Amino acid sequence: QVQLVQSGSELKEPGASVKVSCKASAYTFTTHGVGWVRQAPGQGLEWMGWIATDTGNPTYAQDFTGRFVFSLDTSVSTAYLQISSLKAEDTAVYYCARKARGIGFFDYWGQGTLVTVSS
Amino acid sequence: EIVLTQSPGTLSLSPGERATLSCRASQSLSSSYLAWYQQKPGQAPRLLIYGTSSRATGIPDRFSGSGSGTDFTLTISRLEPEDFAVYYCQQYGSSPWTFGQGTKVEIK
Numbered sequence: 001q002v003q004l005v006q007s008g009s010e011l012k013e014p015g016a017s018v019k020v021s022c023k024a025s026a027y028t029f030t031t032h033g034v035g036w037v038r039q040a041p042g043q044g045l046e047w048m049g050w051i052a053t054d055t056g057n058p059t060y061a062q063d064f065t066g067r068f069v070f071s072l073d074t075s076v077s078t079a080y081l082q083i084s085s086l087k088a089e090d091t092a093v094y095y096c097a098r099k100a101r102g103i104g105f106f107d108y109w110g111q112g113t114l115v116t117v118s119s
Numbered sequence: 120e121i122v123l124t125q126s127p128g129t130l131s132l133s134p135g136e137r138a139t140l141s142c143r144a145s146q147s148l149s150s151s152y153l154a155w156y157q158q159k160p161g162q163a164p165r166l167l168i169y170g171t172s173s174r175a176t177g178i179p180d181r182f183s184g185s186g187s188g189t190d191f192t193l194t195i196s197r198l199e200p201e202d203f204a205v206y207y208c209q210q211y212g213s214s215p216w217t218f219g220q221g222t223k224v225e226i227k
Contacts (some may be wrong), residue, residue: 001169009188010197037164044218044219045156045158045221046218047215047216049216059214061215067156095163095164097164101154103211104214105152105166105211107166107175108168109165109166110163111163112163
């Protein structure tokens, strides 16, 4: 069965960087894009963008340009989200999700990674 | 950017009752590219409906979606105990692919 398994929780100080991984299994990685969604504590879902796994081309929502980088290692079927210059307001659960083939909804989700930014 | 507004914010119902959730878009959605997700506390969202009315794999037929243009509805015909959760709509016809703010369905 399709699975997306994310890396574990992170506690970082303001100004640091974090890299979240999302390992896919049970399907051909390069046939479906991977999206990223943020959920701040007690809040709703926020679409961050997605990366095409065949070309590596990323698309970012406006609020997620600059400090946020999507990347891939197709040899291990893994997508990454790197956030630099962390701020307290980046504290959230970050989800990766498989984009349905050709269109933009998410049919399978990772379990989420809690990133806490605190001194 | 297309803004999705969900209503009501909270729906208080009893098991067995019918739930009707609304999602209104600030612009007409192309090709009815609207999805619904369910999220329970501490869990990742789960896809319920895509393309306005197509149920995802394994989703019971008590869940149905309808609508067009700017007005969309998720209906749960008879609430089961496991259906009490937060529901989000998402449009994917126009980038950025935005989510609504969610509707919480709680036990009355």
